[in-house]
Amino acid sequence: MMKKITIIILIFTLFLVSSCNQQEQVDSTATFIGGTVGLSADFVTSNPPSEFKKSSSVPLKILIKNEGESQVATGNAKVKIFSPEPTQLGLSTAFKSNIGALMKKDSLTGTGGEQEIDFGKISYKPNVINQEPLILRARICYDYMTDTVSNVCLKSRASSELNEGVCDITGQNIVKTGDVSSAPIQVTSIVEQSAADQVNFAITVQNVGQGSVFSSSITCENLENDEQRGNEKDKMLLKITSPVNAQCDFKTGNPGKEGIISLTNNAAIIKCWAPVEETVEDKIKISLTYKYRDQITKPVTVLQG
Numbered sequence: 616m617m618k619k620i621t622i623i624i625l626i627f628t629l630f631l632v633s634s635c636n637q638q639e640q641v642d643s644t645a646t647f648i649g650g651t652v653g654l655s656a657d658f659v660t661s662n663p664p665s666e667f668k669k670s671s672s673v674p675l676k677i678l679i680k681n682e683g684e685s686q687v688a689t690g691n692a693k694v695k696i697f698s699p700e701p702t703q704l705g706l707s708t709a710f711k712s713n714i715g716a717l718m719k720k721d722s723l724t725g726t727g728g729e730q731e732i733d734f735g736k737i738s739y740k741p742n743v744i745n746q747e748p749l750i751l752r753a754r755i756c757y758d759y760m761t762d763t764v765s766n767v768c769l770k771s772r773a774s775s776e777l778n779e780g781v782c783d784i785t786g787q788n789i790v791k792t793g794d795v796s797s798a799p800i801q802v803t804s805i806v807e808q809s810a811a812d813q814v815n816f817a818i819t820v821q822n823v824g825q826g827s828v829f830s831s832s833i834t835c836e837n838l839e840n841d842e843q844r845g846n847e848k849d850k851m852l853l854k855i856t857s858p859v860n861a862q863c864d865f866k867t868g869n870p871g872k873e874g875i876i877s878l879t880n881n882a883a884i885i886k887c888w889a890p891v892e893e894t895v896e897d898k899i900k901i902s903l904t905y906k907y908r909d910q911i912t913k914p915v916t917v918l919q920g
Contacts, residue, residue: 645793646764648722651823653683653799654692656755658913659731663751666916669743672736675704677753677911681717681727684796685760689716693835694732697910698752704737710756710835720797739917751913756835761798761903765789765805767816769858770894772809780894784809799824800851800903815888816861816899820853822881826909830875838908849878851905855887857898863887 659676667673677694681687693710695701701708711732720727739749767789768782788804795802804819822828829838830850837843854873855861864886865874876883889897 647684647762647793647796648720648725649793649795650683650797651799651801652797653681653685653759653824653907654687654717654755654757654909655680655682656694656753656909656911658751658753658911663737663913663915665914666918668918668920669739670920672738675706675734675737675751677732677734678729679713679717679732679755680729681719683727683759683798684719684762685798686719687713687717687728687757687759689713692717692730692755692757694753694755696734696751697754699749703740705740706734706737743917743919745919747917749915749917751915752910753912754908754910756838756906756908758831759798759800759905759907760796761800761802761905762796763790763794763802763805763899763901763903765791765794765899767805767807767814767858767897767899768894769814769889769891769897770809771813771891772811774809774891774894782894782896784814798903799826799907799909800828800905802901802903805899810888813888813890815886818863818885818887818901820851820876820878820883820885820903822849822878824907824909826907828878829906829908831904831906833906835906835908838906849881850875851878851903852876853885854902854904855900856902857900858889861887861889861899 656677656679659678662676663673679692690712692713695710696706713730717728768784770780770784774780784807788806790805801821801823803821806817808815830847833847853876855863862870864870867875876885
């Protein structure tokens with residue numbers, strides 16, 4: 616009798632687990648995994664070791680991972696050591712690039728592509744008395760994109776006042792979890808407002824990462840120049856592809872479906888709009904294209920001898 620009861624309990628438990636798993640899969644309707652990271656980088660363990668002699672030659676490798684939802688093409692992720700002066704370590708001042716595409720993370724594994732950048736052997740050139748602590752600083756520079764897909768209600772002011780149509784405009788932020796791809800630049804808010812014959816959108820874009828954003832048109836090499844870096848800082852390309860007739864107001868030119876936007880204090884609010892003939896549910900689709908620049912550090916100690 617006890618064996619029968621135990622078997623029944625086990626079968627019931629397995630049924631519950633199976634049902635829960637199926638329910639999770641059915642309810643997973645988000646467009647994106649989401650997150651606030653693009654590429655990450657770190658010094659490979661013991662490459663270099665945290666302590667080494669001046670007379671030694673030690674390996675230096677940096678591992679870059681794509682933790683976001685934008686693929687990075689071959690050659691579009693670049694890394695360099697910039698402090699101390701690379702020549703003091705026997706290194707070139709040039710960037711090293713990824714030699715293969717870095718795939719975006721996917722929902723199946725939750726991970727993206729990764730690659731080791733090998734700088735070869737380094738040795739410390741200046742004289743050392745007893746020991747000298749150093750902070751190795753590496754810069755990472757890469758091209759990236761942020762995509763946003765949110766549900767919107769296209770409804771005129773007259774229809775709103777008459778409570779007509781299949782959807783309503785609440786005046787609240789419509790961006791929800793899974794609407795924005797994982798990246799350091801995020802669309803954090805989209806607010807709708809009905810007008811006479813159109814719907815207005817106030818779109819908030821923010822740099823939520825630890826690094827800096829630049830126009831995708833400038834190269835990583837040119838970003839090393841102070842003047843050029845200042846001219847292109849906080850700029851990116853915005854495109855709106857849905858609703859079909861939507862346009863945005865760009866300070867750098869006439870209203871249109873794409874243009875350059877600029878952040879102030881890591882944020883910007885962009886006004887866009889779409890004409891309305893009848894109340895319908897639709898999608899707003901926005902892409903942001905930019906170059907992102909960040910850095911990593913590792914403390915080491917160089918010993919005399």
